[in-house]
Amino acid sequence: MAQVDYSLYLVTDSTMIPESSTFLKQVEAAIENGATLVQLREKSISTLDFVDRAKQVHELTKKKGIPLIINDRIDVALAIDAEGVHIGQDDMPATLARKLLGPNKILGVTCSTPEEVKVVVTESVADYVGLGTVYQTNTKKDVTDPEGTGPLGIRKMLRVLGDYNSTATRQIRSVAIGGINHSNADKVLTQCQVGSHKLDGVAIVSCIMAAEDAAKATRDLLHVIKNPPAWTRGVSHGTNNAVLRTKVIELAEEKPLVHHITNNVVKNFSANVTLAIGASPIMSELPEEFEEFASGIPNIALVLNLGTPSESLMKIFKHALQVYNKYGKHVVFDPVACGASKARLQCTKALLNAGQMSVIKGNLGEIMAIRKLSSTYTPPASSSNGGDMRGVDSIAKLTEPEILSLAYEVARDFQAVVVITGEMNYVVDAYGSSVRVKGGNRLMGYITGTGCSLGSTIAAFLAAKADGSGDGDFYIFDAVVGALEVYNSAGYDAAQHASTPGSFMTQFIDNLYEHTSTY
Ligand code: 3NM
Ligand code: MG
Known part of the structure; x- marks a missing residue:
């Protein structure tokens, strides 16, 4: 035959x-x-x-x-x-x-x-x-x-x-x-x-x-x-990707607002990144105004970043999460260093129980820690022994299929799109869809806030259509992939012009600006 x-x-x-x-x-x-x-x-x-x-x-x-x-x-x-x-x-x-x-x-x-x-x-x-x-x-x-x-x-x-x-x-x-x-x-x-x-x-x-x-x-x-679709062909640093282009156009048209409740170390950098990509940052920790934002502003999303947690901040996180959930606005959760201590993991658990995240973004160690919350997860033998975190940095190592299974299980358990960042980034949803996006450049690891500001970028992409016309898991997945593409391609290109952290940082912001305005 x-x-x-x-x-x-x-x-x-x-x-x-x-x-x-x-x-x-x-x-x-x-x-x-x-x-x-x-x-x-x-x-x-x-x-x-x-x-x-x-x-x-x-x-x-x-x-x-x-x-x-x-x-x-x-x-x-x-x-x-x-x-x-x-x-x-x-x-x-x-x-x-x-x-x-x-x-x-x-x-x-x-x-x-x-x-x-x-x-x-x-x-x-x-x-x-x-x-x-x-x-x-x-x-x-x-x-x-x-x-x-x-x-x-x-x-x-x-x-x-x-x-x-x-x-x-x-x-x-x-x-x-x-x-x-x-x-x-x-x-x-x-x-x-x-x-x-x-x-x-x-x-x-x-x-x-x-x-x-x-x-x-x-x-x-x-x-x-x-x-x-273009993104399924394995996403690289391509800047001519059709899905991405649509996302960037949405971003430019909608001028979304990103409400950050984030850590003190990265506030300035995240605000600059948000502005560079054509969105607006609000850094509010005043619960009395959350309702007004979430109900009154169509193109808004929330970033919850656990970087510098405190008892009072936990109350603010929870309140914000519930208000944004109530109005169906997207929430991006960055469980910074959640595996570094029992107390932090407890905070993470409390927040995941308190409401619905659209996206959970973390490094491998963070996502492994979250996985342990929902089951008797034992890390695969190939991962490091003992803890998965050193401070805020992940020291865990897994094979790619193990990473994909892990991300899928977390996505499924919390019905969120999961992003695992690293030299290779993975975006996985609750249905097992997955996309790899190549990391930008190692110099991004020398600038504090590059991880957190990816959260801002994802939130901006989500907020661009937060009025309801862009609902659904596929939309979220798409928006996240778009954000990762822009962010990492800006990092990649920055490294072509700068080889040290200080100049890399300025070049990176410039590239973010250019990548989101030249389409
Ligand atoms: N075999 P539909 S599922 C015939 O899992 C058949 O082995 C299956 O139908 C298997 O495309 C199936 O309508 C039915 O979902 C598939
Ligand atoms: Mg048969």
Whole structure:
């Protein structure tokens, strides 16, 4: 069989067809509009009807030259000479299925855990694996993980597959399945990459089968799959990124306000950074005016920075958090040095319990400390022994997959977008979406406030659309990535002109100004 195109894999379901259409019309619309492969999946149908339907669908796929895969029923596949079979973990063992099918038919196997993938690669008789469940789905009730594994779970399975494929002569391909639609297909494809090993496609049921306009649904999906947004291609110091440009325009148009309740060391620097990027800082610790700000100013966000905590400041933090939550305005939490002492961790816990953060931004040690709040987290063996913090600096070390899992768990537990800063920055949301943004330059570590003022920049990007038109997790994620891009590219560029901290600092502020005004 020629190289199979798995990129848009339609899996049928005859129980969700809209009133206005029929099963065959839906399938035909998908085939005619870009589905690259079809699986006929019927769970309650007589053998007679199954064979009949299989023949009809096969006519459509043959016309378009794409393979037809039959779910479970090897007899039906052989009877109509379909191109392949897809089996689940409870079906005929793959090795037996291969025997029955012969060497040339396509054989696919569903896997929900890395262990199941290990079996598939050991047996080495399958052509592809269907990895799921990515996101929560209503289509299949008996899935292993009803919540969905998110891209992180898929990555774990892909790692096993990648290890195998890197030495195997016969490659096993992969698609992800479960809850995939227009809004997440690109994320799934770009985030489920382990090294150079990627998914070959996405498998879709309801997003096409239940669509009022299945043709359009298929075309739209294909468009998303073929045109991943700029940020998902791995964010660097690119200054010509479309998403970023939109963010910067929003910033310039909205002139947002960033309310800081921050530490005494960085107030001046954070205010200057906020001004440089085109936003306005307010440094208020007067609770009586919080309500007026949060309710009266549309484009405002709050930065809560734990850098110099005190009992009185804790009361102010909590009050501000609750007021900003009440008006649905974004809050960026910077848990400075929260792992450095029990008392600080206690303050962090109290604040996380007191309200909802949109973004939690910290270095690795800080985010590891927060992770310990919500579970009996034991740091992976690769991290440093003992504490993760020296003063405000992180001394923890983790591998990239460990960092991503950690960030995801914190994002999930606190329903916030989590940013882990460092030489590489990671942005991860509660659904497992993640983006890496390269750090600016090591000289940023010589200037106090560069971490804290990233919080100001994130808040400014969030506040640019804080009037409600930019709600939703995806918006937050996007805004955070935009902020990190601008901030780090300014740092990177500054280091091209300055090699010592003092001149770097002025150059950095200049670049922030230029990066946000020259688009
Ligand atoms: N297998 P939708 S999830 C057929 O996790 C199937 O193995 C799954 O449907 C798995 O695209 C699933 O409508 C249904 O979410 C996916
Ligand atoms: Mg099955």
